[in-house]
Amino acid sequence: MKKLVLILGDQLDIDSPILKNLNPKTEQVVMIESIDEAQYVWSHKAKIVLFLSAMRHFAEQLEERGLPLIYIKQSPQSIGDTLRDLIPKKQFTHLVCLEPGEYRLKCEIENVASEFSIDLEMQEDPHFYCSRHEFENWVAGKKELRLEYFYRLMRKTHNILVDKEGNPEGGQWNFDRDNRKPFPKKGPGLIPPPELFEPDDITQEVIALVEKKFPKHPGSLEHFQWPVTRAQALQALKGFVEHRLVTFGIHEDAMWTDTPFGWHSLLSSSMNLKLLNPREVIAAVLKAWKKDDLDLATLEGFIRQILGWREFVRGMYYLDMPQMALDNFYDHQNALPSWYWTGNAKMKCMQQAIGQTLEYGYAHHIQRLMVTGNFALLAEILPKEVCDWYLAVYVDAIEWVELPNTAGMALFASGGRFTSKPYIASGAYIKRMSNYCGSCQYKPDVRFGEGACPMTTLYWNFLIKHRTQFEASPRTRLMTANLSRISDTDQQAIVLHAKGLLADLSSL
Numbered sequence: 001m002k003k004l005v006l007i008l009g010d011q012l013d014i015d016s017p018i019l020k021n022l023n024p025k026t027e028q029v030v031m032i033e034s035i036d037e038a039q040y041v042w043s044h045k046a047k048i049v050l051f052l053s054a055m056r057h058f059a060e061q062l063e064e065r066g067l068p069l070i071y072i073k074q075s076p077q078s079i080g081d082t083l084r085d086l087i088p089k090k091q092f093t094h095l096v097c098l099e100p101g102e103y104r105l106k107c108e109i110e111n112v113a114s115e116f117s118i119d120l121e122m123q124e125d126p127h128f129y130c131s132r133h134e135f136e137n138w139v140a141g142k143k144e145l146r147l148e149y150f151y152r153l154m155r156k157t158h159n160i161l162v163d164k165e166g167n168p169e170g171g172q173w174n175f176d177r178d179n180r181k182p183f184p185k186k187g188p189g190l191i192p193p194p195e196l197f198e199p200d201d202i203t204q205e206v207i208a209l210v211e212k213k214f215p216k217h218p219g220s221l222e223h224f225q226w227p228v229t230r231a232q233a234l235q236a237l238k239g240f241v242e243h244r245l246v247t248f249g250i251h252e253d254a255m256w257t258d259t260p261f262g263w264h265s266l267l268s269s270s271m272n273l274k275l276l277n278p279r280e281v282i283a284a285v286l287k288a289w290k291k292d293d294l295d296l297a298t299l300e301g302f303i304r305q306i307l308g309w310r311e312f313v314r315g316m317y318y319l320d321m322p323q324m325a326l327d328n329f330y331d332h333q334n335a336l337p338s339w340y341w342t343g344n345a346k347m348k349c350m351q352q353a354i355g356q357t358l359e360y361g362y363a364h365h366i367q368r369l370m371v372t373g374n375f376a377l378l379a380e381i382l383p384k385e386v387c388d389w390y391l392a393v394y395v396d397a398i399e400w401v402e403l404p405n406t407a408g409m410a411l412f413a414s415g416g417r418f419t420s421k422p423y424i425a426s427g428a429y430i431k432r433m434s435n436y437c438g439s440c441q442y443k444p445d446v447r448f449g450e451g452a453c454p455m456t457t458l459y460w461n462f463l464i465k466h467r468t469q470f471e472a473s474p475r476t477r478l479m480t481a482n483l484s485r486i487s488d489t490d491q492q493a494i495v496l497h498a499k500g501l502l503a504d505l506s507s508l
């Protein structure tokens with residue numbers, strides 16, 4: 001027997017079960033840098049650097065531990081084809097890996113194993129609380145798949161913020177109402193900066209490589225300071241818990257010009273590369289809560305994102321693939337405006353959210369959901385184009401988490417499969433949650449005509465178009481009630497104005 005142990009670029013856990021007790025005589029670890037993977041989506045330069053640098057640092061760690069490693073640098077082929085070369089060359093009879101985070105790669109690895117008739121052992125990824133099997137069991141027989149009920153079950157199953165009887169800490173499961181406040185009128189004030197890491201020699205080498213090999217890819221590397229090792233990821237977690245967690249919840253949804261990170265944790269890329277385990281992140285915030293007497297609303301808001309949303313979207317991804325990637329509930333067909341790739345939009349909110357995305361490979365949840373995502377839905381853009389953009393531009397973007405958030409949540413492309421309503425908002429919401437509108441050439445309260453805010457016009461246009469759908473649900477009925485306060489003449493003017501915008505999205 002000769003075993004090949006495949007470590008993918010987002011599985012960088014030195015304590016991985018597939019690395020335990022390896023016999024160097026019969027077992028070999030392989031890591032593959034595939035140029036094909038970097039190009040299959042038009043990735044942000046920072047995303048490519050993060051993956052390659054983290055992989056190279058991890059390879060060093062494996063070598064330090066004396067593990068038998070084949071590290072393939074810059075393979076011109078896909079991961080599947082690289083394996084197709086390697087398996088017969090070294091006569092491997094077994095292939096071992098963890099479940100990949102991407103359905104496409106999972107199928108590809110299964111195909112390779114079956115082509116060579118070798119045994120494939122695809123193990124559960126221990127970086128999730130809920131296995132695929134457990135998620136399928138939870139789904140069985142349910143008419144509605146909603147985060148809230150899944151999240152409560154996770155709290156009880158893992159004994160997090162519940163008492164002995166399984167009741168929620170503080171008497172309620174959800175503290176959303178206490179969170180989600182805008183910044184004060186004068187601005188966010190001094191926010192302690194997140195932990196940032198100067199590129200070391202390995203990262204600098206990768207930066208030079210990416211600038212040379214992928215010069216036309218979007219995004220800047222000027223500010224590349226993401227954690228690329230487990231030690232750095234642990235430092236980032238410590239820094240967040242000590243300095244930024246305290247105000248995370250209350251301003252979770254707030255936005256402000258030139259404030260790219262707010263009070264957010266910036267831990268998604270480390271968790272998604274498996275440099276950090278979500279269990280240690282949750283343990284760290286629970287410890288801080290007890291020690292520093294932190295606000296329960298902040299703590300619950302943070303834990304919900306990881307124990308709730310992160311696990312829920314992963315479960316939905318594997319449940320609904322490959323269909324999820326094809327879903328297009330509203331049959332939207334518009335092209336993505338080219339300024340999504342440059343940030344050169346006239347709308348200040350888009351300029352800010354996209355600008356910082358290209359600069360850092362980062363935007364926080366509300367910028368992704370209620371600015372760039374909201375606009376893409378209201379502007380009737382083809383979901384595939386939007387999803388490709390999200391997968392390309394964020395350093396934390398891996399399909400299991402990107403696709404359900406984009407197609408399912410932001411674009412309502414899967415219909416009501418796992419969200420109760422489309423997340424849409426007019427310029428009024430952005431005005432309330434940010435200062436973007438103050439320096440914008442459009443006016444958030446103007447629905448049509450000169451100076452009308454495109455978010456606002458397209459919002460009302462969307463409601464007019466889908467009035468029947470919105471009226472049918474108690475969760476959205478109020479939105480159409482507001483619509484009935486707008487006169488027929490004004491509604492006609494909104495539709496006409498929207499038609500002009502939709503025909504020329506690139507000019508906005």
Ligand SMILES: Cc1cc2nc3c(=O)[nH]c(=O)nc-3n(C[C@H](O)[C@H](O)[C@H](O)COP(=O)(O)OP(=O)(O)OC[C@H]3O[C@@H](n4cnc5c(N)ncnc54)[C@H](O)[C@@H]3O)c2cc1C
Nearest residue numbers: 264265266267268305309310364365368369396397402405
């Ligand atoms: C359209 C869209 C696309 C997204 N694409 C991605 C993606 O590619 N990769 C990704 O990791 N997240 C994605 N998210 C979720 C979320 O926006 C990011 O996880 C978050 O902004 C990362 O920043 P942070 O680490 O500072 O998060 P924080 O705000 O500090 O939150 C803490 C952690 O909670 C988890 N989390 C929060 N919200 C979600 C969510 N909706 N789904 C899953 N996990 C969540 C993340 O692991 C995050 O690190 C997307 C959201 C939307 C609306």
Ligand code: SF4
Nearest residue numbers: 347349427437440453
């Ligand atoms: S006025 Fe409209 S387009 Fe301008 S920043 Fe506000 S919401 Fe965005």
